[in-house]
Amino acid sequence: MSERKRILVVDDDSSIRITISMILEAEGYVVDAVETGKEAIEKANSNYYNLALLDYRLPDMEGTALLSTFKETTPKMVKIMVTGYPSMSNAIDSVNRKADAFLVKPVDPAVLIQTVKSELKKQEEAQAYSEKKVVEFIETRIKQLDKQPNTT
Amino acid sequence: MKIRTKTGLTMAVVLLCTIIGVYLLSQTVLTSGYVSLEEQTTIQDMRKVVSAINDSINSMDVFASDYAQWDDTYAFIENNNTAYIQNNLVDSTFRYSNLNFMIYVNSTGGIVYAKAYDQVNDLDLPVSQELLQMISGHEELWRFDNQAEHVSGILTLSNSTAMISSEPIVKSDATGPVRGAVFIGKYIDQEIIDDLSISTHLPLVLYKTDDANLPDDFRVANSTLSVENSLSAKAVNATTIGGYALMTDVFSNPAVIVRAEMPRSILAQGQTTIGYFLMLLSASLVIVFGTIMILLEKGVLSRLSKLSKEVGSLGDARDLSQLVTVEGNDEIASLARALNDTTLKLTKAERFASIGELATMVGHDLRNPLQGIRNATYFLRTGMQQVDQSRRMLDEIEKSIIYSDSIVRNLVEYSQELRPKFTRTTPKAIAAKALLDVGIPNNINVLDRIHDETEITVDTELFSRALANLIQNAVEAMPKGGTLTVENIRLNDNLEFKVSDTGCGFPEEFKSKIGNPLVTRKARGMGFGLAITKRILEAHKGSLQAESINGKGSTFKIVLPLTGRKCDKDAEQPSSSILSVQTPSAEREKGGERP
Numbered sequence: 128m129s130e131r132k133r134i135l136v137v138d139d140d141s142s143i144r145i146t147i148s149m150i151l152e153a154e155g156y157v158v159d160a161v162e163t164g165k166e167a168i169e170k171a172n173s174n175y176y177n178l179a180l181l182d183y184r185l186p187d188m189e190g191t192a193l194l195s196t197f198k199e200t201t202p203k204m205v206k207i208m209v210t211g212y213p214s215m216s217n218a219i220d221s222v223n224r225k226a227d228a229f230l231v232k233p234v235d236p237a238v239l240i241q242t243v244k245s246e247l248k249k250q251e252e253a254q255a256y257s258e259k260k261v262v263e264f265i266e267t268r269i270k271q272l273d274k275q276p277n278t279t
Numbered sequence: 280m281k282i283r284t285k286t287g288l289t290m291a292v293v294l295l296c297t298i299i300g301v302y303l304l305s306q307t308v309l310t311s312g313y314v315s316l317e318e319q320t321t322i323q324d325m326r327k328v329v330s331a332i333n334d335s336i337n338s339m340d341v342f343a344s345d346y347a348q349w350d351d352t353y354a355f356i357e358n359n360n361t362a363y364i365q366n367n368l369v370d371s372t373f374r375y376s377n378l379n380f381m382i383y384v385n386s387t388g389g390i391v392y393a394k395a396y397d398q399v400n401d402l403d404l405p406v407s408q409e410l411l412q413m414i415s416g417h418e419e420l421w422r423f424d425n426q427a428e429h430v431s432g433i434l435t436l437s438n439s440t441a442m443i444s445s446e447p448i449v450k451s452d453a454t455g456p457v458r459g460a461v462f463i464g465k466y467i468d469q470e471i472i473d474d475l476s477i478s479t480h481l482p483l484v485l486y487k488t489d490d491a492n493l494p495d496d497f498r499v500a501n502s503t504l505s506v507e508n509s510l511s512a513k514a515v516n517a518t519t520i521g522g523y524a525l526m527t528d529v530f531s532n533p534a535v536i537v538r539a540e541m542p543r544s545i546l547a548q549g550q551t552t553i554g555y556f557l558m559l560l561s562a563s564l565v566i567v568f569g570t571i572m573i574l575l576e577k578g579v580l581s582r583l584s585k586l587s588k589e590v591g592s593l594g595d596a597r598d599l600s601q602l603v604t605v606e607g608n609d610e611i612a613s614l615a616r617a618l619n620d621t622t623l624k625l626t627k628a629e630r631f632a633s634i635g636e637l638a639t640m641v642g643h644d645l646r647n648p649l650q651g652i653r654n655a656t657y658f659l660r661t662g663m664q665q666v667d668q669s670r671r672m673l674d675e676i677e678k679s680i681i682y683s684d685s686i687v688r689n690l691v692e693y694s695q696e697l698r699p700k701f702t703r704t705t706p707k708a709i710a711a712k713a714l715l716d717v718g719i720p721n722n723i724n725v726l727d728r729i730h731d732e733t734e735i736t737v738d739t740e741l742f743s744r745a746l747a748n749l750i751q752n753a754v755e756a757m758p759k760g761g762t763l764t765v766e767n768i769r770l771n772d773n774l775e776f777k778v779s780d781t782g783c784g785f786p787e788e789f790k791s792k793i794g795n796p797l798v799t800r801k802a803r804g805m806g807f808g809l810a811i812t813k814r815i816l817e818a819h820k821g822s823l824q825a826e827s828i829n830g831k832g833s834t835f836k837i838v839l840p841l842t843g844r845k846c847d848k849d850a851e852q853p854s855s856s857i858l859s860v861q862t863p864s865a866e867r868e869k870g871g872e873r874p
Binding site for chain 2: 140141142143145146147149150153162184186211212232233234235236237
C-alpha cells in the first residue's frame with residue numbers, strides 16, 4: 128500500500144464511533160469520526176476520504192440523504208450503509224442512492240473490515256484501470272503523432 | 280335522529296295516514312253505497328205512493344161501475360126520469376163517496392145529468408164549464424164500444440187536478456148496447472193529499488207540472504223525469520231526501536209531480552256504522568302499534584342503546600375484560616357476540632402490532648450498544664492493543680451495557696401501572712432534585728428560577744422524575760451548549776413548571792404526537808421519556824404542553840391543578856397502563872422501581 132487510506136465514520140453513537148475508529152486505525156487506516164450529517168458533509172468537503180461508513184439514522188438527517196449528497200460531491204468515495212433498521216425499503220432506498228454495500232448492526236467487525244478492504248480494492252482497481260486507460264490513450268496518441276509527417 | 284324517535288314518528292304517521300285513508304275510502308265507497316241504497320229505497324217508497332193514488336182511482340172505478348152497470352141507470356140515460364135522480368143522486372151519495380162531481384153522458388155526448396158538490400161546505404155547485412167542455416171535446420172519455428172499456432186516471436184542469444173514472448152504461452147483466460157513460464171525479468185537494476200521506480206514512484206534496492209557482496226541486500225533477508222514467512230521488516239536505524214521482528193524466532201527458540220527503544235514516548245509520556268502524560280500527564291500530572313499539576323498545580331499541588353505551592365505554596376504557604353483554608339468542612345477541620369476537624381479535628391484532636412496533640424500536644435501539652460491545656470485544660481479542668486502548672474499550676463496553684439496561688428499564692417502567700404516593704413537598708425541592716438527577720454538561724448554562732416554597736401534595740419521586748425527563752430532553756436538545764431555564768408560576772389555581780432550552784426546537788407536526796411512546800426525534804431512544812412524563816402527570820390530573828420556535832428553542836410546560844385533585848388514599852388507584860403490552864415480569868414488579 129503506497130499510502131494510508133482515509134475513512135470517514137458517521138454515527139450518532141459515541142461508543143460505535145470510538146470502537147470502530149480504533150479497530151480501523153489498528154488496520155492501518157486514517158479514520159475521522161463524526162456524529163451528524165452536517166459534520167460529515169463539512170469533513171468530506173475539506174478532506175479526501177476513500178470510504179465512508181454511514182449510519183442510517185442520524186440526529187439531523189437520514190443516512191440515505193447523506194448518500195445522495197456524497198454521490199454529487201464525492202462520487203468516487205466508497206459509501207457503506209450500516210443500519211439498525213434492516214428493512215427492505217431501507218435497503219432498496221440505499222441501493223437506489225448508490226450505496227456500495229449495506230450492513231446490518233450489530234455487524235461482525237471482521238466482516239466490516241473485510242467489506243471495507245474489498246470495496247477499497249475495487250476502488251483501487253477501478254482507479255488503476257482508469258490510469259492504465261489514460262496511459263494507453265496517451266501512448267496511442269504519441270504513436271499517431273510520430274507516424275504523421277512533420278508539417279512544421 | 281335516533282331510531283326510537285324515527286320509529287315512533289314513522290308509526291304515528293303510518294297510523295294517521297291509515298286512519299285518514301280508511302276514512303276517505305269509507306266516505307267515497309261506503310257512503311256512496313249508502314246513498315245509492317237510500318235512493319233505491321226512496322224510489323221504492325215512491326212506487327208505493329203512486330200505487331196508493333192508483334188504489335184511490337181504482338176505488339172510484341168500482342163506484343162508477345156500480346152506477347153504470349145498472350138497469351135503472353140504463354133506463355135513466357134514455358128517459359131522464361126524476362125519480363132516479365131523487366133516489367140515487369142525492370147529496371149523501373156525494374158525501375159518503377167523497378165525490379166532487381158526477382156526470383151522465385149519453386152515447387151521443389149529450390150531458391143528461393151533471394152535478395157538482397162542495398165537500399167542505401156541503402153545497403151543490405154547478406159543474407165547471409171547463410170540465411163539461413173537456414168532456415164534450417174528448418169523446419174518448421165517454422164513448423165506449425163495449426162494457427169492458429173504461430177510462431180512469433188524473434185529469435188536469437186550469438185551476439185544479441182531479442181523479443176521474445168513466446164507466447160505460449150497460450144493463451145490470453152487463454149487456455149492451457152501451458148507452459153512454461157515468462163520469463165521476465174528485466178533486467185532489469189538501470184533504471185527499473193528507474189522507475194519502477196518512478195511508479203511506481209519508482208527507483206528500485203535489486204540484487201540477489205546468490204550475491207557474493213550481494218550487495225549484497220540482498222544477499229539477501220535472502226536467503229530469505219522463506213518462507218512461509217517472510221516479511227519482513234526490514237529497515234535499517243532510518238529513519232529508521225527496522222522492523219524486525211523475526204521474527200522467529188520462530191522455531198520457533205529464534200531469535202532476537208528487538214529492539215525498541223522508542229522513543235519511545239509512546245514510547245516518549251507515550255513517551254511524553262507519554264512525555264505529557273507524558273508532559274500532561283506530562283503537563286496534565293504536566293497540567297494535569303500541570304493542571310493536573313496546574316489543575321494539577324492549578327487544579331491540581333498549582338493547583341497542585345498552586349495546587351502544589357498552590361499545591362506547593369499550594373504546595374509552597380500553598379494558599379488555601369489559602366486553603359487551605350478550606343477552607338471549609337473537610340477532611342482537613349475535614351482533615353482541617360478533618362484536619366481542621371482533622373486539623378480541625382487534626385487540627389481539629393491536630397487541631401484535633404494538634409488540635411488532637416495540638420490537639422494531641427496541642431492536643434498533645439495542646443494536647447500537649451491541650455493536651459497540653461487539654467492536655470492543657473484537658478489538659480486545661486481537662491482542663494488538665496497548666493498555667490505555669484496552670481500558671478505553673472496557674469503558675465503552677460498560678457504557679453500552681448501562682445504556683442497554685436503561686432501555687430495558689424504560690420499557691418495564693412504562694408498561695407497569697403507576698401507583699402515586701402523595702406526600703407534601705415544595706416546587707423548589709422538586710426542581711432541585713430533578714436538576715440533581717440529570718447530569719448537566721458544562722456547556723449548558725442553567726437558570727434555576729424556581730424559588731417557590733409553598734407546600735404542594737404530589738408523589739415527589741414520580742413528579743421530580745417527570746421534571747427530570749423534561750430537563751434531560753432540554754439538555755439533549757443543546758448538544759453544543761446553550762441555556763436551560765426552569766421556572767414556575769401560579770396561574771388560576773394551577774401550578775405551572777416551565778423547562779426551556781435554546782436548541783433547534785421541533786416542527787409543528789411533531790407537537791400533536793408529543794408524549795406518544797415510540798415517537799421520538801432523537802436518533803437514539805424510543806420516545807419513552809415524554810410518554811412516561813405524560814403518564815405521571817395524568818396520574819396527578821395534570822397535563823403537558825409544548826411550544827417551540829424553530830431554530831430558537833422549545834418550552835415544555837407542566838400544568839398541575841391545585842384544586843379539584845384528590846390526594847387522599849382513594850386517589851392511590853393505579854392509573855391504567857397506556858401500553859397494551861404487559862409482561863408477566865412487569866406485573867410482578869408492580870410498585871415502581873426507581874431507575
